[in-house]
Every structure is written in structure tokens, then in C-alpha cells.
Amino acid sequence: MDVALFLSRFDNKVDRKGRVSVPAPYRTALAGQAFAGIVAYPSLVSQAIDACDMARIEELANGIDSFNPFSEEYSAFATAILSRSHQLQFDGEGRVVLPEPLIRHAGITEVATFAGQGATFQIWSPERYEVYEPEATEQAKEQAAKFALSRHKGADE
Amino acid sequence: MDVALFLSRFDNKVDRKGRVSVPAPYRTALAGQAFAGIVAYPSLVSQAIDACDMARIEELANGIDSFNPFSEEYSAFATAILSRSHQLQFDGEGRVVLPEPLIRHAGITEVATFAGQGATFQIWSPERYEVYEPEATEQAKEQAAKFALSRHKGADE
DNA sequence: CATAATATACCATGGTATCCCATGCGATCC
DNA sequence: GGATCGCATGGGATACCATGGTATATTATG
Numbered sequence: 001m002d003v004a005l006f007l008s009r010f011d012n013k014v015d016r017k018g019r020v021s022v023p024a025p026y027r028t029a030l031a032g033q034a035f036a037g038i039v040a041y042p043s044l045v046s047q048a049i050d051a052c053d054m055a056r057i058e059e060l061a062n063g064i065d066s067f068n069p070f071s072e073e074y075s076a077f078a079t080a081i082l083s084r085s086h087q088l089q090f091d092g093e094g095r096v097v098l099p100e101p102l103i104r105h106a107g108i109t110e111v112a113t114f115a116g117q118g119a120t121f122q123i124w125s126p127e128r129y130e131v132y133e134p135e136a137t138e139q140a141k142e143q144a145a146k147f148a149l150s151r152h153k154g155a156d157e
Numbered sequence: 158m159d160v161a162l163f164l165s166r167f168d169n170k171v172d173r174k175g176r177v178s179v180p181a182p183y184r185t186a187l188a189g190q191a192f193a194g195i196v197a198y199p200s201l202v203s204q205a206i207d208a209c210d211m212a213r214i215e216e217l218a219n220g221i222d223s224f225n226p227f228s229e230e231y232s233a234f235a236t237a238i239l240s241r242s243h244q245l246q247f248d249g250e251g252r253v254v255l256p257e258p259l260i261r262h263a264g265i266t267e268v269a270t271f272a273g274q275g276a277t278f279q280i281w282s283p284e285r286y287e288v289y290e291p292e293a294t295e296q297a298k299e300q301a302a303k304f305a306l307s308r309h310k311g312a313d314e
Numbered sequence: 315c316a317t318a319a320t321a322t323a324c325c326a327t328g329g330t331a332t333c334c335c336a337t338g339c340g341a342t343c344c
Numbered sequence: 345g346g347a348t349c350g351c352a353t354g355g356g357a358t359a360c361c362a363t364g365g366t367a368t369a370t371t372a373t374g
Contacts, residue, residue, distance in 0.1 A: 012352070013352075015355095017331085044301060057162070069277070071202070074274075076294075078277075079297075080293050080294040082273050083165065089332090091332065091334090092335095094351080172364070173364095181361060248322075252362090
């Protein structure tokens with residue numbers, strides 16, 4: 001099927017119940033999924049929340065399961081990612097509640113910043129994102145050439 | 158059909174009869190199974206309880222190594238696990254009683270920590286899990302690159 | 315066979331998350 | 345430029361779920 005594509009940046013308010021509106025364009029991208037919501041987990045590299053659709057997590061789980069299920073690697077990946085990921089269901093208005101552990105990991109308080117990453121998106125504290133974005137941009141410039149070379153590796157059409 | 162997918166972490170209380178609520182999302186994931194409950198056995202790598210649905214244990218018993226390439230050693234593992242596994246049936250409220258041997262193996266007392274592992278989940282003593290989780294996360298970070306390479310192996314669209 | 319001990323089924327309750335309705339702002343379209 | 349629609353936001357009611365307790369069945373035991 002068509003994979004969801006997440007673009008742009010959105011800053012939405014977190015109400016006192018911990019609810020945030022998932023940006024409407026993201027919800028549109030997610031339309032037609034079996035599960036009406038998103039899956040979120042702490043990023044392994046950033047102080048941010050990584051999020052994607054259910055299908056992607058299933059893929060991930062299958063990938064992990066292809067290891068020896070009784071190995072340490074299996075256990076480590078499953079624990080690091082799957083046990084820390086949360087299924088967040090949309091309410092009638094397209095909101096989700098951000099679980100406490102994720103809120104803490106990302107340092108989110110009043111506002112959550114949604115940043116599209118293509119097949120996934122991230123949720124940041126605005127303050128931290130303001131710092132991170134220029135850094136990432138700079139880094140991207142430096143590695144632009146290298147990136148271009150690997151880009152077509154997984155082309156499948 | 159769709160395999161159960163267990164995510165997130167839940168800390169539930171063990172009452173003085175040894176009962177624990179299996180987290181509602183897990184029960185939902187297990188819905189539709191022939192056996193209304195779970196199968197639990199001591200983890201071979203961790204001081205925790207491994208648990209899954211009946212269907213997965215049957216696969217294990219049949220030696221169907223769909224999730225694992227090393228089938229020889231694997232069947233030995235399967236045997237070791239089968240003899241020590243317990244069928245835990247839900248009561249009307251979705252609870253199970255944790256058998257004494259498993260309780261001891263995992264060092265569980267007041268509270269049981271459920272940790273989703275994808276096709277399976279684990280049950281920990283919270284204290285031990287607090288130690289293990291950061292270790293596993295660290296290990297996963299180190300091996301993330303390696304994992305990324307094998308991830309697209311099972312792409313299915 | 316009677317009685318005690320244990321485990322299973324059934325019922326009650328409080329806290330919490332989810333559902334539902336209301337509002338306001340901003341963009342868009344006549 | 346005014347009206348309408350979409351979307352983010354807020355709050356109150358409701359259902360769900362974890363938890364504790366009581367009654368009944370089941371097994372052990374003297």
C-alpha cells in the first residue's frame with residue numbers, strides 16, 4: 001500500500017490531560033490504516049519521541065523476531081524499542097495522550113513540536129527542537145554528497 | 158492470522174493470592190485465541206518470566222522454526238522451555254495467578270512489570286527491570302547499525 | 315466419610331482514561 | 345468583505361480497568 005509521508009513542522013498545545021492534536025495532514029497520511037492512531041517510542045539518538053504507523057512497528061517486530069528469539073540481541077532490541085513504545089489511539093478529534101515516560105524523555109511541557117521525517121515523524125520540546133534543527137541542517141549539508149550516493153539503494157518500483 | 162503484538166510497559170500489583178491483572182491491551186491482543194490465557198516460562202537469558210500466546214508455544218512444540226534460522230539448537234531450547242512452561246488461564250477479570258517457581262525465578266514480590274517484546278512479553282520484578290532496561294537500551298544503540306541492515310529483509314508489499 | 319485447606323468463580327468499588335459535546339480561531343470561498 | 349468550513353482546544357460525563365473481597369467448588373487429609 002501507500003506508505004504514509006510526514007512533512008513540515010507543527011507546534012500544538014498539550015492540554016492538562018496530556019492530550020495533543022496530531023496535525024491534520026499527518027492524520028490524513030495515516031488514513032486507511034487498520035489501527036486509528038500512532039505508535040510512539042523514545043528515540044535512541046535524540047531527546048525526542050519517534051512516531052510512526054502501526055504497520056511500521058509490525059515490520060520492526062518481525063525483523064526482531066527473525067533473530068534467535070532466545071538470544072540477548074533479541075531481548076535487547078525488544079526491550080529498547082518495543083517495550084518502550086506505546087500505541088496511541090486517536091480520540092474523536094484526532095488527539096492522542098502522550099504517556100508520562102515519553103513526555104519526560106522529550107522534556108515536553110506546554111507545547112509539542114511535530115517534525116516530519118518522511119515515513120516517520122518526531123515529537124519534540126519546541127525549545128530543544130530550536131537547538132537541534134540548525135545543527136541537523138548543518139550536518140546534512142556536510143553529508144549531502146554521501147547521502148546522494150546511498151539514496152537509490154532500496155528503490156523498489 | 159494476525160499475530161498478537163505486545164508493546165509498552167505496565168506495572169501491576171500482585172495481590173496476596175498471587176493474582177495479577179494482565180494489561181488490558183495485551184488481553185485485547187490475545188482476543189480470539191482458542192485458549193483464554195497465556196503461557197509462561199522462565200526466560201533462558203534473563204531473570205524474568207517469558208510469556209506468549211498458546212499459538213506460539215504450539216509452533217515451538219512443532220519445531221516450526223519460522224522465526225529462527227538455527228533450528229537444531231532451537232529444538233533443544235524448545236524442549237527446555239516446554240517442560241517448564243505453565244498455562245495460565247484468565248479469571249473473569251483478566252487476571253492470572255503466577256506459579257510459585259516463576260515468581261521465584263523472577264524475584265517478584267509486590268508488583269509485576271509487564272514488558273512487551275513484540276510476539277511475546279516478559280514479566281519482571283520492577284527493581285530488576287529498572288536495572289535491565291537501560292542496559293538493553295545501551296546495547297541496542299551499539300548494535301543499531303547492524304540491525305538496520307537486516308530490517309528490510311522481510312518487506313512484504 | 316467428614317472436615318479443613320486451597321483454589322476458582324463471582325461481585326463490589328474507586329480511580330482514571332476515553333468518549334462526546336461545546337467553543338474559538340484562522341483560512342478559504344463566494 | 346462577510347460567511348462558512350476545518351481544525352485545534354477545553355471541559356464534563358461515562359465506561360473501562362485494576363484491585364480487593366466474599367462465596368462456592370475442589371482437592372487434600374485425618
